[in-house]
Amino acid sequence: MTWRIVVISSICKIDLKLNHLVIRGAELRRIHLSEIAVLILENTAISLTAALLSELSKRKIKVVFCDEKRNPYGELLPYYGSHDTTDKLRTQMGWSLETAGEVWAEIVKEKIRKQAALLHDCRQTKQAMMLESYIPEVQPHDKTNREGHAAKVYFNALYGLDFSRRGESAANACMNYGYAILLSAFNREITAAGYFTQLGIFHDNTFNPFNLGSDLMEPFRPLIDKRVLDMDPVNLGPDEKRELVDILNLEVTIDGKNNYLLNAIRIYSRGFFEAMNTKDLTKLRFYE
Structure with a gap:
């Protein structure tokens, strides 16, 4: 069951590896995607891969993007939320x-x-x-x-x-x-x-x-x-x-x-x- 609310504020690169969200910044951190309910990206200098975005959408993990003032500005919504x-x-x-x-x-x-x-x-x-x-x-x-x-x-x-x-x-x-x-x-x-x-x-x-x-x-x-x-x-x-x-x-x-x-x-x-x-x-x- 998803339960984590992950907030990333610092400059880093995030990508996907073996069903984990991998955060490559000052430290290397991994979080299994099955634990994540919401991902909030507060820094406009964060870079991320298309493979990660695609998997986040498939798993219905809400991704919130913030602007230069770190205020919520947009979000990632999948085209298809369910099979029907x-x-x-x-x-x-x-x-x-x-x-x-x-x-x-x-x-x-x-x-x-x-x-x-x-x-x-x-x-x-x-x-x-x-x-x-x-x-x-x-x-x-x-x-x-x-x-x-x-x-x-x-x-x-x-x-x-x-x-x-x-x-x-x-x-x-x-x-x-x-x-x-x-x-x-x-x-x-x-x-x-x-x-x-x-x-x-x-x-x-x-x-x-x-x-x-x-x-x-x-x-x-x-x-x-x-x-x-x-x-x-x-x-x-x-x-x-x-x-x-x-x-x-x-x-x-x-x-x-x-x-x-x-x-x-x-x-x-x-x-x-x-x-x-x-x-x-x-x-x-x-x-x-």
């Missing part, structure tokens, strides 16, 4: 609009529920109760935009009335980095299951290749928000990035069992696909 990808594409294109609206409403409710719980933890009781009052008001497709209203109350409660998610601050930089790591993890599960990240149930931006990943990750965002609050960052440096990447090793409860977050994402994603394919909302499984 063509059938999955037909299924995905035929998903019921009505079911999509109902599933999206459940995702929004769960996101707001998690946001309210974090506000309770921060002793922002009034605002938390306000968010809880929004939950029964969420309609299919979130027609009344309860998610947007909740977000405004939520972030103002956490960071003050002058805070904007579009502003330049250490908190925003860390949240954006953490969200990018989460999104990559979801895209990994979507493609591994044979579905397409471009076709979302709510997000449908023509220029966003990860619309479905953007849909699925919403209830998980508060985990990043809490980690950033606990960090109280001054900037987004290497230590902060390590803290945020390590969120994938967080233990949560899902489907009645304790799991690392990376595995919980897999369980939740599969439940989402079952719900969409069977039109049965009870298939949705959220973490606690």
Whole structure:
């Protein structure tokens, strides 16, 4: 079972040898590919072989590339996530609009529920109760935009009335980095299951290749928000990035069992696909 999150920050060459990822830098290191779930390349001076990239894709290992500022910029996605990808594409294109609206409403409710719980933890009781009052008001497709209203109350409660998610601050930089790591993890599960990240149930931006990943990750965002609050960052440096990447090793409860977050994402994603394919909302499984 894959479990390692490998982050490479220094200048080196990485290649493939006998099913091992071989890192040739100041030291020579080997990691068996069967252990790797995510590979994050933080240095633009890293060189790697096509043979390695091909094998990483075959094994559905998520590869995240960073830019010159060491921020996630892109990722490696295989053309074919499973043997029945063509059938999955037909299924995905035929998903019921009505079911999509109902599933999206459940995702929004769960996101707001998690946001309210974090506000309770921060002793922002009034605002938390306000968010809880929004939950029964969420309609299919979130027609009344309860998610947007909740977000405004939520972030103002956490960071003050002058805070904007579009502003330049250490908190925003860390949240954006953490969200990018989460999104990559979801895209990994979507493609591994044979579905397409471009076709979302709510997000449908023509220029966003990860619309479905953007849909699925919403209830998980508060985990990043809490980690950033606990960090109280001054900037987004290497230590902060390590803290945020390590969120994938967080233990949560899902489907009645304790799991690392990376595995919980897999369980939740599969439940989402079952719900969409069977039109049965009870298939949705959220973490606690």
